[in-house]
Amino acid sequence: MTSVLFLALTMAPFIAPCVVVITAAVLARRGYARPPGTWRRLPSPGTCVLIAVMSGAAAFGAYAWGVMSGFYVLDPDQLCAARGAQGDHIVTRESLPVSVQCVTPDGVGTELVPDWVNPVIFTGLTLFALSLVIAAISGVRGRAAHSVRMNPSK
Numbered sequence: 001m002t003s004v005l006f007l008a009l010t011m012a013p014f015i016a017p018c019v020v021v022i023t024a025a026v027l028a029r030r031g032y033a034r035p036p037g038t039w040r041r042l043p044s045p046g047t048c049v050l051i052a053v054m055s056g057a058a059a060f061g062a063y064a065w066g067v068m069s070g071f072y073v074l075d076p077d078q079l080c081a082a083r084g085a086q087g088d089h090i091v092t093r094e095s096l097p098v099s100v101q102c103v104t105p106d107g108v109g110t111e112l113v114p115d116w117v118n119p120v121i122f123t124g125l126t127l128f129a130l131s132l133v134i135a136a137i138s139g140v141r142g143r144a145a146h147s148v149r150m151n152p153s154k
Contacts, residue, residue: 009064016061023054048135052128059124063098066117070100085110096121 080089080102089102097118101109
């Protein structure tokens with residue numbers, strides 16, 4: 001199980017941008033084909049699922065990038081020296097927000113995770129959750145409208 005998780009984290013920074021670009025292209029095509037005057041309605045559940053896939057892939061790819069930016073095989077001091085930090089270091093890690101720091105014995109820390117990683121993660125997770133909620137609402141409204149059309153006596 002851990003090897004599958006490690007493989008997913010290793011491949012996510014490379015696969016996630018492809019998923020984001022493909023879903024963005026499909027969403028752009030759907031938006032271009034949408035009839036005029038229908039922009040005020042809720043999007044279809046399929047569109048919301050595509051947005052959820054795109055934002056989830058962006059969040060997971062950014063998370064994997066952040067986690068792997070502090071990955072080291074040999075010695076933490078070699079990792080810190082490779083990033084330009086001087087002196088003896090202790091590596092500290094946090095899962096959310098993603099943080100990997102080289103900390104000197106004096107308490108001075110050098111962040112190894114790029115600044116853009118955490119905003120992409122939290123924005124992606126927010127869009128993921130919102131799009132799934134809107135997909136559920138749109139699906140329920142669509143079924144209710146369909147049942148009224150099929151059975152007008154109700």
